Amino acid sequence: MNASGSSTQVQPLQIDDITVIDNAKLKKAVTAAALGNAMEWFDFGVYGFVATALGKVFFPEASPAVQTIAALGTFSVPFLVRPLGGVFFGVMGDRFGRQKVLSLTIIIMAISTFCIGLIPSYEAIGLWAPLLLLLCKLAQGFSVGGEYTGAAIFVAEYAPDRQRGFLGSWLDFGSIAGFVLGAGLVVLLHTTLAEQRFLDWGWRLPFFVAGPLGLLGLYLRHAAEETPAFTQQLEKMEKEDRAAVQERPTVSFKDIFSKYRKALLVCIGVVLVTNITYYMLLTYMPTYLSSSLGYSEEHGVLIIVVVMIGMLFVQPMVGFLSDKVGRKPFLLIGSIGLLIFSIPAFHFIGSDNLGLIFLGLLVIAILLNCMTGVMASTLPALFPTRIRYSALASAFNVAIIVAGLTPTVAAWLVEGTNNVMMPAYYLLVAAVIGLATSFFLPETANRPLRGDTPNAANRREAKVLLQQAYDHIEETVQEVDAEIAELEERLASLRQRRQRLADRHPHLE
Template sequence: MKSIYLQEESSADAAVRPSIGEQRRAVTAGMVGYVLEWFDFGVYGFLATIIAKNFFPSHDELTSLLASFGVFGVGFVARPLGSVIFGRIADKFGRHTTLATTMILMAVSSTAIGLLPTYESLGIAAPILLILARLAQGFSAGGEWGTAATFLVEWGGSKRRGFFGAFQQSSIACGLLLGSGAVAVLSSMLSPEALTSWGWRLPFLVGALLGPVGWYVRRRVQESPVFVHSEEHVQTSRTQFLKAIFHGFSFLIFWSVSSYMVAVFMPSFAITYGHISRPVALWSGTASLALVVVAAPLAGALSDRIGRKPLLVFSCVFFVFLSYPLYRFIVSGLSDAEYIAVQLLMNLIFVLYSGAGPASLAELFPTRLRSTGVSVGAGLAGIFGGFSPFLTTWAVSISGSGATAGWLLTASALFTLPALLAMQDRARHGHI
């Protein structure tokens, strides 16, 4: 795909190079919201079976699980709206103010989930309130994802956009890691009855503590130099902009689906269909996410040196051919050690894509349209990722084979591959 850059103010090239201290503060501010967002989203996925029992009681365990994963996906329905509103605000008035706002909204909605009465106490109103809280989460996440990714990439300057942008994925993995670790600790310390009764609430209530801290950090950080020195009115046609959004959407389909299937959904899948014990599945997920936290910036830095495309295409092709065999292996009755090895491998290959992804996506758009473009593409693609646990569970229930889950991941990779092949690699371009 050809770049839609028609005009960028030349003064952007002359922007003062930020100090290392300024870059560190910017990375911290960009990461803190992601950590909270994905901690909450991850906790919901890791506790899906318990949430199903509390809010969707049924004699059929599969029906309850489907309902719980359906509400998980509902959070992504509001993402496109949040992406349009917050993305436009970020492009018009700046990134850091927008990020402070999404931080508070995410914290409030997450805390609300932790305080909700269950179906037993409130009846049908309980799942309705859960859905509303998830919609609020999704609305804030719609603006958070693209704006924070844009913010981090722009602070990377001309030569380290991949490295800085990859801290987006590192912080996502950190949030999921904390969520997985929290649930693993609770599962180890509490009886199944206590975890189901009240223990599941504790991780969600962490939002009440992290929200104000994140807001404070983000309010104090400076705007990115790239945004400050950019031209406010960029001459880009609507057709070109829409094409770039569709390209970003296609680019994100595999990324979004694989994020949930490889990281968030995998412990629940392994417990339900692979007959892996809950503690082993959760601790394996925790180890895999720790790998992503460390490896994502390394992958981003590598993409700065050799280009984005080699990493993106390799990761995508890997999952085209090996998703089904790996899922079939997981449900075949493998040992705990074999399961851990498979999950580590899948996360390692996935991180090649997610490490190079933020910079690649941001480089599709000019500065004053970047947050909107990235956010809208992510918001639309996120719907597919958010509903992937539901679709996977439904497909497995129809086919009777847990290995069917692999075909969904394969399909997402096949959808994205043409977008990667058509993408212009801008890793060596001096500025964006």
């Protein structure tokens, strides 16, 4: 019987236990993660912006409304395989490291996106055209299942505790930048090409951009080193059991759910409210403006591009402020804001006044910034290192199944009810989920990731974090002492009660 676990003496936390992050490695890690995320959302953005054209190319025999729904449906179906990708890459990431998995996901993502631009039209190969499109989207969905969560963990495990919000916000900065690049290309192609030329071959060009972007992202991720937290986890395992490093046993998902149920549910709630809003604004909105409200496709996309450029400036500001005031306030602001302003915003969007349309979109965009600005720094802090990738990828992608259906469901609701306010009501449901989640979300700002030692930007900051860690330990010990005192009082009361009962019985002591 191995009793080493019970006999191992825990050493006091020392200054050398605080990880001081190398600034050059940190910049490389953030850039590599953000660029891969930008490529992922570049594709999603392009797909949403050219959905009308794709409907005509791959579903020409359907009505215009059904074409749009079918094209967006092809966008949504891959979300069903994202949990499979999340489980696969999550387990891989916890066993073999974050850096290796992120290099693999960006390869699959780049190849599948590039191949969309190569698919012949329905007129050329018939039913094979939409089937090949679906196959490429399924490959994307599988790889993306491990992409965002892996990138968020990669940045979070590298970031100093006091800068995690700011640095994590650049991950979704990359997402928005990818959308802007995709939308900008679509606007440029629509402006320079006649409609028939765009349908013939122009829509393919944005997907070809994924090739060089993927190569650049792969180079950066391959050059980045493994995260300090994962490296420390391997070193800890090696000290305890050298064989365990080779085997790297995984924790069952049953154990993860039983031990971290609250964290999983909080993760799902945060992902739902954030990504439903995300897909509503950045993927469905161009189609909504053109198909439901009658604006020209170029006009609708141009408005969204301007809004997204504004979001690029707000995004890092939210991350920076979250390091000062916390993550919970921003989730609360975003959720309450959606609850109050969704319906007025869509009334503005449905007006014929360009200024009001822009104002309506800007309101939703700023509320979305409140959530995307803290999501990448909040979610990795919910789980310990040894299961962080597996647990986060699984919960994230379960929620994404629902969130990814947003463009399709919103289009179907508008078409089925002939009510252009249905997207606003959809956002109200998301707001309620976000509001409920915010009450259970633990505050993680300026604290180490769960179960990890603190990360500092320099030696001086490490000394401050060490003192804060001591203060936190003292507070926790006081709380435990109070709980012990309560239990001792309860135990004494129970003993007195037992003795009184025993005294009334002739044969009990």
